[in-house]
C-alpha cells in the first residue's frame with residue numbers, strides 16, 4: 490500500500506510508522522556514542538547497563554523483578570525477538586494458537602519452524618477474545634499461545650479479566666505464551682496496560698516482546714528486547730546467538746543514558762490519544778463509522794455505508810481515487826474475513842491527518 494500511495498501521491502496512513510522525528514536528544518546521544526568509539530560488537534545478551542535499566546523500568550511500571558543477566562535480551566527489533574522466541578520452542582508438529590487478525594510476522598515464523606498455526610478470531614464489535622473459543626482449540630499438541638495487547642491492527646486491549654482467564658486456561662499445562670506488548674505505552678482513556686508479567690501464572694511461561702521503535706518514534710532503528718524467565722531465556726539465547734548474535738551497539742549505549750534521564754514514555758499515551766481524537770474529529774462528519782481505538786496507533790474505519798466492495802479492492806480505490814492509503818484488515822487473517830474495515834495509522838503530524846480527513850469527508 491505504501492508503494493501504491495507513492496505512485497498515486499496519496500496520503501500514506503497505511504504502514505505503521507510515525508512521520509515525526511525521534512527526540513533530538515536521543516539522536517545526539519547515538520552520535521556521541523559513535524564518536525566515543527562504541528562501534529564494535531556488543532555482548533550477545535545486549536549492553537549490561539541497558540538490561541539493568543530495563544529491569545528497573547519493569548519493576549517501576551509493573552512491580553516485577555527480572556534478572557538483568559539471565560532474564561532479558563536486547564534484540565534487533567520486536568520482530569526478531571518474536572522469531573527467536575518461536576524458534577527456541579516450536580518443533581515439528583507443535584500447535585501454536587494465533588488470535589486473528591494477527592500481526593503478519595507470526596504465522597510465517599511458526600511455519601518456518603515446522604509448527605502448525607491454529608486460529609481463533611477476535612469477536613466484533615470490540616474485537617475482544619472469547620476464551621471459550623481458545624479453550625476449544627487447545628490440544629495435547631498446543632505448545633504456545635500468542636497474544637498481542639494493545640492490538641495491531643484492531644486497536645483493542647486486553648483487560649485484567651482477560652489475563653485471569655488466560656491464567657486459568659494454561660494452569661497445569663506446559664503451554665508457553667508469547668506476549669507481544671510492543672504498544673505497551675500507547676493505551677487510551679485511562680486504561681492501564683495489562684502485561685503478562687503481572688500475573689505469576691503467566692509470567693513463569695512467557696516471552697514478553699517490546700520494541701524501542703514504537704516507544705521512541707524510531708521504527709527504522711529496529712531495536713527491541715525480550716523478557717522471559719531464566720529457563721526460557723536460556724533457550725532464546727541459543728537461537729538469538731546464531732540469528733544476529735548481537736544488536737546495534739551505539740544505540741544501546743545511547744538508550745542507557747536516555748532511559749535513565751527521561752521517563753517520556755509516560756507521556757506517550759496522552760500524545761497518541763490526542764492524535765486519535767484529532768483524527769476522529771476530522772472524520773466525524775464522513776460516511777465512515779468508527780469505535781475509537783483503545784490502544785496502539787491504529788484506528789479502524791468501517792466503510793459499509795459507502796460500498797459493498799471487498800476491503801482489498803476498496804483500499805486500492807481509496808488510494809487511487811481519493812488519495813488516502815490504508816490497510817484492509819482482511820489481510821491479517823489466514824482466510825480473508827472481510828469486516829469492511831480499513832486500518833489507518835494516526836502516528837502522523839496533524840496537518841497530514843487534517844488533509845486525510847478532508848479527503849475522507851468528500852466521499
Ligand SMILES: Cc1ncc(COP(=O)(O)O)c(C=O)c1O
Pocket residue numbers: 505565566567568569592637640641669671699700701702703708711712713
Ligand atoms: C504488533 C506488532 N508486533 C511487533 C512489531 C515489530 O516491531 P519491530 O519494528 O520492533 O520489529 C510490530 C510493528 O509494526 C507490531 O505492530
